[in-house]
Amino acid sequence: MKKSCKYGTHRVIEPAGVLPQAALRLDNDMTIHSNEILIDVISLNIDSASFTQIKNETTDIGAKILEIVNQRGKMQNPVTGSGGMLIGTVAKIGSELSNRDLREGDKIATLVSLSLTPLKINAIKAIHTDIDRVDVDAQAILFETGIYAKLPEDMSQELALAALDVAGAPAQMAKLVRPGDSVLILGGGGKSGMLCCNEAMKRVGPTGRVVAVCVLEEDKEKLQAAGLCHEVIVADATDAFVILDKAALVNKGREYDISINVVNVPGTEMSSILPVRNGGIVYLFSMATSFTRAALGAEGVGKDVTMIIGNGYTKDHAEITLAQLRENPKLRAIFEEKYGGAV
C-alpha cells in the first residue's frame, strides 16, 4: 500500500502531483488505507449546477452518472467541475482514525465535495430528478481531512441531507450580514437560497432589507408565505439589466450592500455585480460562476466591489445550517414537503 496522505493524494492516478479535486482520475479501490474511512453509500446529492447540466445534456441521467464515475473514480461533472455530497453509513474506520467520535454503523453525511471523493457505484436504485438526488448501491472513501456530519436524530435523513448539502452559503451569510444591510439573493427560490434568505432576515434586523430573485411565480408565493424576505423579484437572473432595474425599484432606488448568488445556471455574474454599491460585497456561491466573467465584468463597469468565491466550508457550518431548520418551522415545513418528511 502506498504512503497515505491526509489530503488523499495517494489516490490520485492522473495527473501526478495534484490534489484529488483536480485529478482526472482517482483510484477507487475500496480497500481502505489506515487513515481513511469506508462508507456504504445510500444516496448522492448531486450539485445543482451539475445535475442541471446533465439533465440538459441527456435523458438517461443514470447512464451518464455511471459513465462519469467509471471514468474518473469520482462523481465530478466534467463540464461544471462540481460534485455534490453523499449520505451513508460508516462501514470501516482506518486504524489511525480510531480516536474519532465515530463508530461503524453511524449514519453520516460527507461535507466534502464528491468531486474529490473516491466512489464506486454497483447499481443505481432511483433517480429523484426534482431534488437532484440519486439513490445508489455504492461505496466511497473519506480522507483524513474530509469533513462530515453525523446525521441529527431530530430530523429525517432526507431533510438533513438537503440542508447539509448547501451548508456553506447560509453559514457564510451568518458571518457576513450586519444589521441594516440591504441584501439581494439571486436564486432565492432554491434550497440554498431559502436558507440564505432566512439567515439574512435574522441578521439585517428591522432596518435592513432582504430581496430574493427567483424565476418561478410559485417560489415567490412560497418565500412570501414563509416570511423569508421583504420583497421577491420574479425574473431571469441572467438578464442583468432587468435585475438591476427591478432590484433598485424595491430598494427605494438604492444600491445593495451585499448580493448573494446561489443560481444554478451560468451567466449571472453581472446580475450580482451591477445592483451592489461601491464598497459592497458580491458573494458568488453558484458553481456555474465564471472567474473571468466576474473579474473582468466588475472592472468593465468600474465597480469597486469585493467579490468572494463561495467556500463550501466554514467553521461550524453544519450546525449553523441545521439550526435554521429547527428555528423556523415554516422553513422546515417547506423543506420537509420537498425533500422528505419528519422523523
Next chain:
Amino acid sequence: MKKSCKYGTHRVIEPAGVLPQAALRLDNDMTIHSNEILIDVISLNIDSASFTQIKNETTDIGAKILEIVNQRGKMQNPVTGSGGMLIGTVAKIGSELSNRDLREGDKIATLVSLSLTPLKINAIKAIHTDIDRVDVDAQAILFETGIYAKLPEDMSQELALAALDVAGAPAQMAKLVRPGDSVLILGGGGKSGMLCCNEAMKRVGPTGRVVAVCVLEEDKEKLQAAGLCHEVIVADATDAFVILDKAALVNKGREYDISINVVNVPGTEMSSILPVRNGGIVYLFSMATSFTRAALGAEGVGKDVTMIIGNGYTKDHAEITLAQLRENPKLRAIFEEKYGGAV
C-alpha cells in the same frame, strides 16, 4: 444610430442582451455614438495569461491576434476569456462627454479590459514577446463607464502602461494588508508580483513578513537586490505541496495571513489556499484561476479562508500604482530596464 447605453450594450451583436464583456461579438464600426470616445491606438498590452496561452498555441502571434479581433470585434482570448489594455491618443470625444477632463490629442491608457473594448486593427507593427505588448495601427472605442488614465508626464509611456496594466492588484493590497501580517505572493517575479511585493513591504511594517514565490532564479536575485520582500522561494507554483512546505519553512513554520496569486499559468489555486491560516485571505488575481477549483479545493481540505476574486478596478488604483514607481527608485529601475526607459 441605436440608443446608446453607458455600459456599451448597444455595441453587442451576439448574444443579445449581454454586456460587452460577455459578448461573443461586438460592433467595431468606428463611427462613435454621442457617449463614446474614439481612440487612435498605439499599443496593446495583452493580459499575461492570454499572451502566454497564445504563445503556447502558435508561432504566428500576430495572425492569431488579427483572427481573434476580426472574429470578435475585440481582443478577448477565447481560451482564457481575458483581454489586457491599450494606450493611445484621444481622436474624438462624443458630445455627451464634452465635460470630461480630456481633450483630443491627450495620451491615455484605458483601464477597462480589452475583452469589452471595440477594436479594429488595420495593421500590426511590432510584437514584443518579452513584455506581452503589440504595437498597432488601430482604433478603439471607450464607453461612458470605461475608466482610463491620462499618462503621467514624469515617466515614459511604456513604463506607465506596464504599471497601469496591473494597477488593480497592488491597489487592492494597499487596502488589505495590515501591520504584522505575513503575506505570500505567488508569481512575485512578474510585474504585478513586484508591485504587490513592494506594496506589501510598505504595509506589513517591521513585524510582518513578505514572501515571494517565483519560478526563475534570476527573479530571486532581482527581488532580493531591490529589497522587495523578506524571502524568496524559487519553485513551480503549480506544485501545491512543494509550495506548502517551502512557504512554512521561511515563515517559522507558521501559516500565512494572506496569499496573493498573480501567476500567469493555470492550476495554482491550491498553492494559494494550503499555506494560509483558517480565517485568512486568499486573493486570486490570476486570470488563469478556476472558480470551481478554488471553491471546491478549499472545501475539500477543510480550509476556512476568504477567497477573493481579483477586481481589476478599485478607487484610485491608477494613482496608487504609479505612486509606487515614484516612491521606490529600485523598483522603477527594474521596470524601466524591462519595459522602457525614463522620459
